[in-house]
Structures are given as C-alpha cells and as structure tokens.
Amino acid sequence: MDIVSVADWPFQKVLIANRGEIALRIIRACRELGLRSVAVYSDADRNALHVRQADEAWYIGPAQATQSYLNITTLIDVARRAGAQAVHPGYGFLAENADFVRACQQAGLIFVGPPAEAQLAMGEKTAARRTAQAAGVPIVPGAMSDVEDDAQAVEMAERLGLPIMLKAAAGGGGKGIRFVRESKELLPALRTARSEARSAFGDGRVYLEKAITPARHIEVQFIADTHGNVVHLGERECSIQRRHQKLIEESPSPIMDAALRERMTTATLNLVRSIRYVNAGTAEFLVGPDRNFYFLEVNARIQVEHPVTEWCTGVDLVQEQLRVAAGLPLSFTQEQIELRGAAIECRISAEDPENNFLPATGTIVALQEPSGPDVRMDSSLYPGLQVPLFYDPLLSKLIVWGKDRAQAIARMRRALAEYQIVGVHNTLPFARWLMEHPRFLSGDFSTDFIAEEWGARQRHSEEEPQHEELDLAQVAALVGSLLMHEQMQEEKSHRRIITNGNEEKSRWRDAGRADILRRL
Structure with missing residues (x-):
C-alpha cells in the first residue's frame, strides 16, 4: 500500500460501533494510518480489551445490545460528543442497517461502508435476489419477497418442494435460518426463524428458498x-x-x-x-x-x-x-x-x-x-x-x-x-x-x-465422563493468570471512575488516557 498522509482526509477520528476482536482489528488499522479511534462499550464490556486499546472509550448503556450496540441514537450522540468524523460498524449489529447509514449522514458523519442505497439493494435479502436476477446472476429457486402469513408459507413450500430453507429477509451471519425437511416442521420453524430474526436484526420478515443439497x-x-x-x-x-x-x-x-x-x-x-x-x-x-x-x-x-x-x-x-x-x-x-x-x-x-x-x-x-x-x-x-x-x-x-x-x-x-x-x-x-x-x-x-x-x-463415542487435563505449562499459566487477576482487582479498587453527568468514559486511565482527562 502506498503511504498516504491522513492530514487532508475528511476525517481523522473514527468511532467504532462494535466490540470484541473486530473492534480491535479496526483500532489497529486506524493506528497504522495515523487515525484516532473511539471505542464504545456496554456494562458487560467495561473491562474489554477494545476499551483499553482505543484512543478513547465511551459508555453507551446496559449489556443488552438493543440498549447499547444497537441504539442508533446513542451511538450518533457519542460520535458527536467525541468529535469523531467517521463511523466504522465492523460486522454484525448495525453494519448492514440502512437507517444507521442515513443517521450517520444526517449527523454529518462518514459511514465506512456501502451507502444506504446499496444496503437496501443488498442488505434486504429478497431485494438482493431480485437485483441479482436482473444482473444475470443465477439465484436459488425460491420466493422473491418475504412471507406474509402462514398460508402463504405453506403454498410456497408446496410449490418449491421440500426440503426448503427459511431465511431472515434482513439477515446475515447465519441468524434467522431454518432447514425444513418435512411439512410438519414448516410452521414451527417459521415462528422460530421470525423470532430469531426479530431478536438479531429488529426485523422478523422471512422468505423461502429451495434447499440445494449437498452444497x-x-x-x-x-x-x-x-x-x-x-x-x-x-x-x-x-x-x-x-x-x-x-x-x-x-x-x-x-x-x-x-x-x-x-x-x-x-x-x-x-x-x-x-x-x-x-x-x-x-x-x-x-x-x-x-x-x-x-x-x-x-x-x-x-x-x-x-x-x-x-x-x-x-x-x-x-x-x-x-x-x-x-x-x-x-x-x-x-x-x-x-x-x-x-x-x-x-x-x-x-x-x-x-x-x-x-x-x-x-x-x-x-x-x-x-x-x-x-x-x-x-x-x-x-x-x-x-x-x-x-x-x-x-x-x-x-x-x-x-x-x-x-x-x-x-x-x-x-x-x-x-x-x-x-x-x-x-x-x-x-x-x-x-x-x-x-x-x-x-x-x-x-x-x-x-x-x-x-x-x-x-x-x-464412549459414554465416559470427559476430564480436562492440564499439562505443566497450563498449570503455570493458570497460577500466573490468577496472580494477575488478583493484581487487576487490587488496581481496580484504586482506579477512579471518570464521569460527567450521565456520561462515563473508560476506566482504563492507566493505559495512556491523559487526553481524556484533559477534556473533562
């Protein structure tokens, strides 16, 4: 890759609307380019590694994803208050949510991903099937729109022939998918797929495809x-x-x-x-x-x-x-x-x-x-x-x-x-x-x-109880990590929580966060 200065880029600070290893991956990419990173975290992630590694970290709510990592209003507000000019969604959560893309645009933030129009064309799976077919790309036989009711699902399944796949229209990552082999499985599987899709994506729509097996x-x-x-x-x-x-x-x-x-x-x-x-x-x-x-x-x-x-x-x-x-x-x-x-x-x-x-x-x-x-x-x-x-x-x-x-x-x-x-x-x-x-x-x-x-x-397999055996290296690692954990707990008791009204920054004060302290 050619070396490009970021001084003239339209953004120098990126909010990462995600957690875990993908948040760390984006933080490292930003750091190599000379961009500043803003992490977000829920109650469950107060001590997560991405919180420690980012240049800044901001609290966004309870552990439940709907109240934190899926909360568009909170994420946009934090990006604005942190002074970020761009948002990287990672994968999962709001990565394929056109409403989030538009909310970023309306807030003057650059979304690091495809525009809302492409999100709608491809993120909604039945629309993507129609678009692919129009572009001459072969598609799996199946519905071109989501199932409206149980009767329509039964009719489509009979027309396609079993086995079939039920898939979340707004889905991805394997969520909201069920394989149906027999007619009696269809309606229970449809209810389960809808529930899982609604929980994962906030959208319970489901469509049907013919199952290609083996594939x-x-x-x-x-x-x-x-x-x-x-x-x-x-x-x-x-x-x-x-x-x-x-x-x-x-x-x-x-x-x-x-x-x-x-x-x-x-x-x-x-x-x-x-x-x-x-x-x-x-x-x-x-x-x-x-x-x-x-x-x-x-x-x-x-x-x-x-x-x-x-x-x-x-x-x-x-x-x-x-x-x-x-x-x-x-x-x-x-x-x-x-x-x-x-x-x-x-x-x-x-x-x-x-x-x-x-x-x-x-x-x-x-x-x-x-x-x-x-x-x-x-x-x-x-x-x-x-x-x-x-x-x-x-x-x-x-x-x-x-x-x-x-x-x-x-x-x-x-x-x-x-x-x-x-x-x-x-x-x-x-x-x-x-x-x-x-x-x-x-x-x-x-x-x-x-x-x-x-x-x-x-x-x-033989029906015998399985016992995990630790070798000497594991025992040494266990003892060392227990000592480290005890030290972390002791340090945490001396660590000050930095707050400003309802706003809580990262606790990782000892990880090079003088910039945050100066801004309070």
Missing part, C-alpha cells in the same frame, strides 16, 4: 471505490458450518479451478457494478454437485473471515475500507492482485462442542495463544476476562498461511496444539479434531459435514 458455500470478496474501480480478491471456502454459522474458512476453495473462479468472480463484479456499490463486501454462493453456482446474498460489510483473504493477497481490507470512505482510490488494481498460497481461519467461540455447541460463559483464568511463522491471532482475550452471554460467542480467530493447503493445515495443527484457553468451554477441541479428519484433509465436504461427521462422532 458448498463459496464466497467472493470484492471492494469498490468512488472512482469506478471494482476489484475482486478471490474466493473463500465456508462450507464447514453448523446451523449456518461458519466455523472454519479457507482460501482458496479446494474445489476451485480457473474456469469456475472466472465465472463466479465475473458474476460478482457484474452484480456490484449494477448497483453502484462502494466499499468492501462479499457475494455468497452455493455450488451444487454439478458445479453450478447460485447466488445467496451480498454481505454489505467486512466479513469475520476477511483475514484469510488478506493472507493470500497481501491487502489490508480494513485500511482499504477507510481509504475508500475518505474518497481515495483503491491502492491496487485487479491486475496487481495475485493469489498466493493458502490460508485457513478457525473461529474459536465460547461454545461447548461436546454438549451440542451450547453457549458458555465464565472467566478466562489461563490463556496461552499461539505464535510463530505465518500465524495470526485476532483476539480480544486476556486472563481475567469475564465472557458475557449477551453477544455472539466468538472469542478469537486463529489464522494461518502456508505455501499450499497441506502446509497451511500442518501449521494450523501446530498452532492449535499451542493454543490453550482455561476457564470457559470453547471450540478448540473441535478445530483440532477437524484438522485430522480425512474428509477435510481431502477437501471432500459440504455444508452437511458437521451434522454428518461430528454427529456420528458423538453418537459413537
């Missing part, structure tokens, strides 16, 4: 600027997923060849140009057994799995997002994008894979993160962190790169063996199991892989 889930990363440049950065394989939540991603896809890549990327760029999209986004497709592909949706935001693309292209996607939002052209052309090697990402979540991946909570009492050649950790963890139940259970992302897929897998195995989290159930055991599985190693899998293979493993 691969492949997505194409793209980014566009205001100067007419639209570029793709290859594809990612996202088929290792459970209940439509991705667990493992890699680039390139094991099934990809030059012809299929050309077809999918061309369709993606045609679609992006047709809606005059600006900033980063991802076009998602299903690939059937016949290697025909079908458009699913566009995620009009940065994706959780963007690091694998960064490894394989050398492009910092978050910095490019900020450059585009500032009105600059992309720092590269399509011809300069060269896909190299292979990258794999494991999402490590606070879930218990041995207990049907139930969400977990607790305190991180010991932590050992991997490192070494071509290993990247995107994490918000530290010893003493209390993991809340209010938000997505993602704890961290472990990403590795290799000269080819075999080396990337070997490197991931080594990194996973080093990675230790004590105190909260997590998905590390699943990731380790996957990296040894013959079907994963061969690349012969579909979106049904976890249901088929992990389910079979659990059914045939």
Whole structure:
C-alpha cells in the first residue's frame, strides 16, 4: 500500500460501533494510518480489551445490545460528543442497517461502508435476489419477497418442494435460518426463524428458498471505490458450518479451478457494478454437485473471515475500507492482485462442542495463544476476562498461511496444539479434531459435514465422563493468570471512575488516557 498522509482526509477520528476482536482489528488499522479511534462499550464490556486499546472509550448503556450496540441514537450522540468524523460498524449489529447509514449522514458523519442505497439493494435479502436476477446472476429457486402469513408459507413450500430453507429477509451471519425437511416442521420453524430474526436484526420478515443439497458455500470478496474501480480478491471456502454459522474458512476453495473462479468472480463484479456499490463486501454462493453456482446474498460489510483473504493477497481490507470512505482510490488494481498460497481461519467461540455447541460463559483464568511463522491471532482475550452471554460467542480467530493447503493445515495443527484457553468451554477441541479428519484433509465436504461427521462422532463415542487435563505449562499459566487477576482487582479498587453527568468514559486511565482527562 502506498503511504498516504491522513492530514487532508475528511476525517481523522473514527468511532467504532462494535466490540470484541473486530473492534480491535479496526483500532489497529486506524493506528497504522495515523487515525484516532473511539471505542464504545456496554456494562458487560467495561473491562474489554477494545476499551483499553482505543484512543478513547465511551459508555453507551446496559449489556443488552438493543440498549447499547444497537441504539442508533446513542451511538450518533457519542460520535458527536467525541468529535469523531467517521463511523466504522465492523460486522454484525448495525453494519448492514440502512437507517444507521442515513443517521450517520444526517449527523454529518462518514459511514465506512456501502451507502444506504446499496444496503437496501443488498442488505434486504429478497431485494438482493431480485437485483441479482436482473444482473444475470443465477439465484436459488425460491420466493422473491418475504412471507406474509402462514398460508402463504405453506403454498410456497408446496410449490418449491421440500426440503426448503427459511431465511431472515434482513439477515446475515447465519441468524434467522431454518432447514425444513418435512411439512410438519414448516410452521414451527417459521415462528422460530421470525423470532430469531426479530431478536438479531429488529426485523422478523422471512422468505423461502429451495434447499440445494449437498452444497458448498463459496464466497467472493470484492471492494469498490468512488472512482469506478471494482476489484475482486478471490474466493473463500465456508462450507464447514453448523446451523449456518461458519466455523472454519479457507482460501482458496479446494474445489476451485480457473474456469469456475472466472465465472463466479465475473458474476460478482457484474452484480456490484449494477448497483453502484462502494466499499468492501462479499457475494455468497452455493455450488451444487454439478458445479453450478447460485447466488445467496451480498454481505454489505467486512466479513469475520476477511483475514484469510488478506493472507493470500497481501491487502489490508480494513485500511482499504477507510481509504475508500475518505474518497481515495483503491491502492491496487485487479491486475496487481495475485493469489498466493493458502490460508485457513478457525473461529474459536465460547461454545461447548461436546454438549451440542451450547453457549458458555465464565472467566478466562489461563490463556496461552499461539505464535510463530505465518500465524495470526485476532483476539480480544486476556486472563481475567469475564465472557458475557449477551453477544455472539466468538472469542478469537486463529489464522494461518502456508505455501499450499497441506502446509497451511500442518501449521494450523501446530498452532492449535499451542493454543490453550482455561476457564470457559470453547471450540478448540473441535478445530483440532477437524484438522485430522480425512474428509477435510481431502477437501471432500459440504455444508452437511458437521451434522454428518461430528454427529456420528458423538453418537459413537464412549459414554465416559470427559476430564480436562492440564499439562505443566497450563498449570503455570493458570497460577500466573490468577496472580494477575488478583493484581487487576487490587488496581481496580484504586482506579477512579471518570464521569460527567450521565456520561462515563473508560476506566482504563492507566493505559495512556491523559487526553481524556484533559477534556473533562
């Protein structure tokens, strides 16, 4: 990337309307560019790492997301009071909310993402299907609008034929999706999908699609600027997923060849140009057994799995997002994008894979993160962190790169063996199991892989109590982290809470926050 001074950019301070590892990722991108970052936090995140690392941190409300991270009025007010000129939404929460984009614009804030028009065209999934069809992109057979009532759902399901998928019209991230195999499952699944969609997005609308099985889930990363440049950065394989939540991603896809890549990327760029999209986004497709592909949706935001693309292209996607939002052209052309090697990402979540991946909570009492050649950790963890139940259970992302897929897998195995989290159930055991599985190693899998293979493993496992064994390194880490936690508690008792009326700043006074103190 060329070195560009930010002195003449239309913004020098960015509010990050998110939390966890993605907030930290954006903070680091801002710092490298010379931009100042403003973090926000709820009651549950008072001691979160993104609060500590940002240049400023502002309190936004109770732990419930609807009263904090989803509260548009509060976020805009905090951005104004903090003196931010731009807002980066990260992923999830308000990242694909056109009302939030418009609220930012009306407040004179630059939204680091696609404009509201593109959000509406792509963020609302049935509208995106209509737009894709008009652009000549193949779509999964199904409804072109949301289901109005139960009778219409039954009629559509009969017309499409089972199995079908129910999907949240305003959704993303696997929320509000249900697979329906039998007619008796339809209406209960519809009620559940509506409830989940309403909770996750504030919008309970649902539509129907024909289920493509078995299928691969492949997505194409793209980014566009205001100067007419639209570029793709290859594809990612996202088929290792459970209940439509991705667990493992890699680039390139094991099934990809030059012809299929050309077809999918061309369709993606045609679609992006047709809606005059600006900033980063991802076009998602299903690939059937016949290697025909079908458009699913566009995620009009940065994706959780963007690091694998960064490894394989050398492009910092978050910095490019900020450059585009500032009105600059992309720092590269399509011809300069060269896909190299292979990258794999494991999402490590606070879930218990041995207990049907139930969400977990607790305190991180010991932590050992991997490192070494071509290993990247995107994490918000530290010893003493209390993991809340209010938000997505993602704890961290472990990403590795290799000269080819075999080396990337070997490197991931080594990194996973080093990675230790004590105190909260997590998905590390699943990731380790996957990296040894013959079907994963061969690349012969579909979106049904976890249901088929992990389910079979659990059914045939011996019914013996599982005891977590700590090696000496873990015991040492545990003792050290307990001492650190005790020290943190002692320091916290001496730390002053800085308030001004109803306004509360970050407690991380000891982390270089003299600028905040001066402003009070």
